[in-house]
Every structure is written in structure tokens, then in C-alpha cells.
Amino acid sequence: MHDQVTEAGGLLNLRRDELLLVIRAEHLNQQNLALIGRLDQATAALVNHELLTIDQQGASLAASGRLSLIFLISVAALGLSGLIVFFYLHVQRHLVRRLGELSEGMQMIATGRYDIALPSQRSDELGRLGRAVHQFHKVTLEASRREAELQRLNKRLEQLSISDPLTGMPNRRRFDQVLPNEWARAARAGKSIAVLMIDVDWFKAYNDLYGHQKGDVCLKMIASAMMDELKRPTDLASRYGGEEFTVVLTDCTIDGALHVAARIRQAVEAMHIPHKGSDYGVVTVSIGAAAAKPSSDSDAELIVRQADQALYRAKSAGRNTIIDY
Ligand SMILES: Nc1nc2c(ncn2[C@@H]2O[C@H](COP(=O)(O)OP(=O)(O)OP(=O)(O)O)[C@@H](O)[C@H]2O)c(=O)[nH]1
Structure with a gap:
């Protein structure tokens, strides 16, 4: 290498220290070009993801850009997972559970049990459904009360039809x-x-x-x-x-x-x-x-x-x- 430097210096008629400076400058220049190339790649990647990270000195750096990108994607993925969990819990709490209560209520009404509490306070569709079930519950309750009354009257009528009104004994x-x-x-x-x-x-x-x-x-x-x-x-x-x-x-x-x-x-x-x-x-x-x-x-x-x-x-x-x- 030294021989090559001396030979090149000889050709250009430069001193040895001047020649070394030129070589170092050339080396730095090449490093600079490589950095710019990587920076371009990182910038392109960031632009592709619509993300751009600028370091504190105001320079874009591919390495920190990639890390930032990974970091941002991780944060976004975590956020998204959190959102999904939150949404699931919300749906579970406010929709699935309420729907379960309503369907249980309907099943109880169908089997003739009317001592149930149904959700009806909400102002949304679930509340409207709850109120409709409530109304149905009331109507069914009234119908079953009337049916029981009718059965009682029928029994009484049947009893009267086979009884003698004067003595109360069978006729x-x-x-x-x-x-x-x-x-x-x-x-x-x-x-x-x-x-x-x-x-x-x-x-x-x-x-x-x-x-x-x-x-x-x-x-x-x-x-x-x-x-x-x-x-x-x-x-x-x-x-x-x-x-x-x-x-x-x-x-x-x-x-x-x-x-x-x-x-x-x-x-x-x-x-x-x-x-x-x-x-x-x-x-x-x-x-x-x-x-x-x-x-x-x-x-x-x-x-x-x-x-x-x-x-x-x-x-x-x-x-x-x-x-x-
Ligand atoms: N107070 C009352 N009288 C009744 C009732 N049902 C039938 N009678 C009377 O029972 C009487 C039956 O009279 P009859 O069939 O002639 O018989 P009887 O006078 O008992 O004479 P014998 O049967 O031959 O001893 C009639 O006067 C009917 O009016 C009723 O629910 N209340």
C-alpha cells in the first residue's frame, strides 16, 4: 500500500503527507456516500410507511428510522390489540351479556316464570329490545292471569253445573x-x-x-x-x-x-x-x-x-x- 501511495504521489508530484490527506478525504467521501445511500433507503422505507423520524440534530438516520419504525409498529400493534380487547370487553359487557339476559328472560317467560328483571333503561336498540320484552312480559303476565281466572271460573261453572243450588249437593x-x-x-x-x-x-x-x-x-x-x-x-x-x-x-x-x-x-x-x-x-x-x-x-x-x-x-x-x- 505504502509503495502504491508513493508511486501515485510520484506520478502527481505530491508530498507524502499531502497524498495521505487526499486518500483520507477520498475514504471519508466514500463513507459519506454509503451513509447517504443508507439514509435514502431508510427515508424511502419511512416514506413508504408514512412515517419519518428525525433525530435530534435534524438528520435522518436509517438505523434510528428502522428502530423507530419497528417501535412505532409495535406500539401500533399493542394499541390495536388493546383496542380489540377493549372493544371485545365492551361488546361482551354491553351487548352479549344484555342479549343473554334478554334471551334468558324470554325463556323464563316461555316456561311460565314471570319474576324476572330485564334491562330496559338504555336509550339504544338494546334498551328498545328490553322495553319490548318488558311489554311482552306484561302482556303475557296479564294473559296468564286471565287464563288462571278463566280456568277458575270454568271450574266453578263446572262445579255449579253438577250441583243443586238449593242443597249444595250433587244434582x-x-x-x-x-x-x-x-x-x-x-x-x-x-x-x-x-x-x-x-x-x-x-x-x-x-x-x-x-x-x-x-x-x-x-x-x-x-x-x-x-x-x-x-x-x-x-x-x-x-x-x-x-x-x-x-x-x-x-x-x-x-x-x-x-x-x-x-x-x-x-x-x-x-x-x-x-x-x-x-x-x-x-x-x-x-x-x-x-x-x-x-x-x-x-x-x-x-x-x-x-x-x-x-x-x-x-x-x-x-x-x-x-x-x-
Ligand atoms: N219447597 C219446595 N218444594 C218442592 C221443591 N221441589 C218439589 N217440591 C214440591 O214437592 C211436592 C211433591 O209433591 P208430590 O209429588 O205430590 O208428592 P208428595 O206430596 O210428597 O206425596 P208423596 O210423595 O206421595 O208422599 C210438590 O208440591 C212440589 O212443589 C223444592 O225445591 N222446594
């Missing part, structure tokens, strides 16, 4: 429902069933003597005494019409039926309701009894007819008596 309609069912049940079980037909004696005379209102009171007392004498929950006493009553005795033979009939007759007589129009001086009843072991092809009407015929005979036999078919 003939109820008797007509129960007897065929019990008849069929007895046929299946191979059991006996009995019917009593009960009629108040000289009741027309009672009404004529004491008035219709006293007649009503008398009928109520007889109904009550009669029901008191029935011990099994399956036995059914009903007002057949006017001053006539019936009793259905399940799983009961004619002996059992006569036994119950005797208790009823006695109970009415024992009330000692004065009746000047009666041969006995008090209100009495006549009873016709019939029992049968039904077969599957027989008719429940049969036993009613038989009990009625027995009652007719009891009347003919002097009243205040019991006759079996």
Missing part, C-alpha cells in the same frame, strides 16, 4: 255422570252396586201448610241428614229433582243398601220436623232400594228403574218405609 246431572261410570267399574271388578230412590212423604201438603220457603229449609235439612249417613267417599247422594233424592252405593249388596236406607229413614224421622199433614206428625221419607252385579252388556238405567218401582211400592205400603226390588 241429577252429576248422578247421570257417576252412575254409568260406577256401573262399568262394578262390571269390570265383578262387584255389586246399589241405588236408593228417596222421596219425601206428603211434601205437597207440607208446602201447602208451612209455605214454600219452609219447604226449602226442610229439603236442605233432609239432604244434610242423608249425606251424614254416607260413610264411604265413593258413595254419592244427589238431588234427583223436586223432593226426590238418589244414592249410589258402590261395592254394595242389597243387604248393605237396606242398611244404609234404614239409617237415612231413621235420621230424617229423628229430626222431628213437625208435619201436620203427615200420618206420622213429622217429616218422613220413603225409600226404594235395588242392587245388581252388572254385566258388561247391561245398562245402569235398569237399577234406577228397579229402585223407582220399589219406591212406588213403599209409598203404597204406607210411606216412611223401605222396600227392596
Whole structure:
């Protein structure tokens, strides 16, 4: 190298120290060019990313530009991640959770539970949805309240339709429902069933003597005494019409039926309701009894007819008596 310098210096007729200065200047110049090249690259990169970093001396430096770029991208990525997390949490808190509450509320309403709190205070779409669900909730609540009321009224109506308004006991309609069912049940079980037909004696005379209102009171007392004498929950006493009553005795033979009939007759007589129009001086009843072991092809009407015929005979036999078919 030294030889090359000396040779070049010789050619240009320069001193050795002057020659060294020229070489150093040339070296610096080349370094400068390289720096400018890198600076150009960094600037281009920064411009491409629409970012430009100027160092404190006001010079653009490729190295610090790249670092800044990486730093800025990292900061931007972090910021973006934060934003995404924040947005997710916001959506989760304000939308997904509220929608979950609303859908849970709707499901509860659908299963008939109305003790729910729904979000409705908000002024946005979610709030409007909440208020709509609230409104739906109110309407459903009202509808279910009305349905319960309707069911209660229907039950009451059904109850009234099978009850006698004067005595409160089951009426003939109820008797007509129960007897065929019990008849069929007895046929299946191979059991006996009995019917009593009960009629108040000289009741027309009672009404004529004491008035219709006293007649009503008398009928109520007889109904009550009669029901008191029935011990099994399956036995059914009903007002057949006017001053006539019936009793259905399940799983009961004619002996059992006569036994119950005797208790009823006695109970009415024992009330000692004065009746000047009666041969006995008090209100009495006549009873016709019939029992049968039904077969599957027989008719429940049969036993009613038989009990009625027995009652007719009891009347003919002097009243205040019991006759079996
Ligand atoms: N107070 C009152 N009377 C009734 C009621 N239903 C029927 N009666 C009366 O019961 C009487 C029945 O009279 P009848 O069928 O002639 O029979 P009875 O006078 O009891 O004579 P026997 O049955 O032969 O002993 C009639 O006067 C009816 O008006 C009622 O709900 N209240």
C-alpha cells in the first residue's frame, strides 16, 4: 500500500503527507456516500410507511428510522390489540351479556316464570329490545292471569253445573255422570252396586201448610241428614229433582243398601220436623232400594228403574218405609 501511495504521489508530484490527506478525504467521501445511500433507503422505507423520524440534530438516520419504525409498529400493534380487547370487553359487557339476559328472560317467560328483571333503561336498540320484552312480559303476565281466572271460573261453572243450588249437593246431572261410570267399574271388578230412590212423604201438603220457603229449609235439612249417613267417599247422594233424592252405593249388596236406607229413614224421622199433614206428625221419607252385579252388556238405567218401582211400592205400603226390588 505504502509503495502504491508513493508511486501515485510520484506520478502527481505530491508530498507524502499531502497524498495521505487526499486518500483520507477520498475514504471519508466514500463513507459519506454509503451513509447517504443508507439514509435514502431508510427515508424511502419511512416514506413508504408514512412515517419519518428525525433525530435530534435534524438528520435522518436509517438505523434510528428502522428502530423507530419497528417501535412505532409495535406500539401500533399493542394499541390495536388493546383496542380489540377493549372493544371485545365492551361488546361482551354491553351487548352479549344484555342479549343473554334478554334471551334468558324470554325463556323464563316461555316456561311460565314471570319474576324476572330485564334491562330496559338504555336509550339504544338494546334498551328498545328490553322495553319490548318488558311489554311482552306484561302482556303475557296479564294473559296468564286471565287464563288462571278463566280456568277458575270454568271450574266453578263446572262445579255449579253438577250441583243443586238449593242443597249444595250433587244434582241429577252429576248422578247421570257417576252412575254409568260406577256401573262399568262394578262390571269390570265383578262387584255389586246399589241405588236408593228417596222421596219425601206428603211434601205437597207440607208446602201447602208451612209455605214454600219452609219447604226449602226442610229439603236442605233432609239432604244434610242423608249425606251424614254416607260413610264411604265413593258413595254419592244427589238431588234427583223436586223432593226426590238418589244414592249410589258402590261395592254394595242389597243387604248393605237396606242398611244404609234404614239409617237415612231413621235420621230424617229423628229430626222431628213437625208435619201436620203427615200420618206420622213429622217429616218422613220413603225409600226404594235395588242392587245388581252388572254385566258388561247391561245398562245402569235398569237399577234406577228397579229402585223407582220399589219406591212406588213403599209409598203404597204406607210411606216412611223401605222396600227392596
Ligand atoms: N219447597 C219446595 N218444594 C218442592 C221443591 N221441589 C218439589 N217440591 C214440591 O214437592 C211436592 C211433591 O209433591 P208430590 O209429588 O205430590 O208428592 P208428595 O206430596 O210428597 O206425596 P208423596 O210423595 O206421595 O208422599 C210438590 O208440591 C212440589 O212443589 C223444592 O225445591 N222446594
